[in-house]
Amino acid sequence: MAETDKKEQVVTPWDVSAEDQIDYNKLINDFGSQRIDAALLEKFAGAIDVPLHQFLTRGIFFSHRDMNQFLTNYIATKAGEAKNAFYLYTGRGPSSGSLHMGHLVPMRFTKWLQDALDIPLVIQLTDDEKFLWRDIEFDTVRQLAIDNAKDIIACGFNPERTFIFRDSDYYQDMYETILSCQRATTMGTSKAAFGFTEESNIGKASFPPVQAAPSFPTAFPHIFGKDLSKKAKGAITCLIPCAIDQDPYFRLSRDYASKLGCNKPALLHSVFLPSLAGAGTKMSASATDGSIFVTDSMDTIKAKIEKVVPVAETVAEAGDDVSLEWLKFFLEDDAEFNKLCEDRLAGAVSGVAIRDRLVAVLQDMAAEFQARRAAVTDEDVEKFFSKRSLY
Incomplete structure (x- = not known):
């Protein structure tokens, strides 16, 4: 409970x-x-x-x-x-x-x-x-x-x-x-x-x-x-x-x-x-402004992030940077992610720049996903739904 x-x-x-x-x-x-x-x-x-x-x-x-x-x-x-x-x-x-x-x-x-x-x-x-x-x-x-x-x-x-x-x-x-x-x-x-x-x-x-x-x-x-x-x-x-x-x-x-x-x-x-709005909640399918859907267009992703994501203005706030937190999930390159964290905490990169990097990462992810999704057919669904041995 x-x-x-x-x-x-x-x-x-x-x-x-x-x-x-x-x-x-x-x-x-x-x-x-x-x-x-x-x-x-x-x-x-x-x-x-x-x-x-x-x-x-x-x-x-x-x-x-x-x-x-x-x-x-x-x-x-x-x-x-x-x-x-x-x-x-x-x-x-x-x-x-x-x-x-x-x-x-x-x-x-x-x-x-x-x-x-x-x-x-x-x-x-x-x-x-x-x-x-x-x-x-x-x-x-x-x-x-x-x-x-x-x-x-x-x-x-x-x-x-x-x-x-x-x-x-x-x-x-x-x-x-x-x-x-x-x-x-x-x-x-x-x-x-x-x-x-x-x-x-x-x-x-x-x-x-x-x-x-x-x-x-x-x-x-x-x-x-x-x-x-x-x-x-x-x-x-x-x-x-x-x-x-x-x-x-x-x-x-x-x-x-x-x-x-x-x-x-x-x-x-x-x-x-x-949620894009901050760390006290999780993403929700019903809170559309605070969520990025896999069907969102590249322009929609950019607009949602720029509208909703708070920008940490000071180094002291960077530890709670929503954009950095999202990049922790979705930026696969460890070297780049670690460098962004270090630079942000050192004040060498702005909150806006971190947010812009998040936009690019999510746009790339969404574009790749949407291409794969477009290729999924009803026959594929039937295959995955069919009762069969998986061993």
Whole structure:
């Protein structure tokens, strides 16, 4: 449920805000996760054959659950010393016709994980959630899910090893797993974890197990088989990269695991990409002025940034420079990014120049993305939606 302190910090799956900056140390303490430290990054680097993603080295993914054990099992399997299977799970709630840059953060990182670890991926589109939470027609939200799927496909996921599904299409296949999760959830737990009240519709109270279910291989009989033995379940582990506001769902998953005879999912948590207006909020699909969408034109990107992004006028303010914070996410060149930070703090480059560099970086990203998105066909969607083995 909402995490509130003297600064009125609120972090739930539906609302993120703070008077100043989000206190991520407090979230780690409140949620009971662990910080990603140098030792874990070293272990991660030794497990794969490519350099660590900038989201890890720059602390954008900053918190985890059971990643040490995940890597231990992964390394042993890669060396032929164990026989374990792994898969990735992430998702998207389709509330707008296109993704914004904040949505690209977990998607870009998940794409890197899929390639670096060489494991399958499932992507859940929670059209049912958005229908329950938003005043939106069901046919509309189902179409938004298809539009979002095309954006997701344009991120470059491996079509042979990725399964994308709308809950409304795939519910029956997950039903037994969902039921098991629902039976393990009391109303008290649901209210405490998500802040539901007597005024909440009962669909909201029953939804969390639907998002928890893909954490378990039993939700995907076409991938892992219909009748998994206890031994088979114990050899499969899910890894979930997500923003930390989604963690309450997967705390439930981890509570369900023993009752389902499955492994607890491991998690990697990211910080939030702030609104263009400042660091106390995250980007929102409903706050269009403070968000950059992947469909925005080059002129629109420039106009939004120049209109909304505050410019740090002094060196003292540069540590809170929104443009620098965004470049931390999207400027891939480490040498250039580090130099910009040093020069800004030394007063050698202006806030306007940093903002102009952000405009150029986002325009380049958007142009490349839009070219890939234009090439995505309905046949591509059918491929990613088809039920098939990913191994």
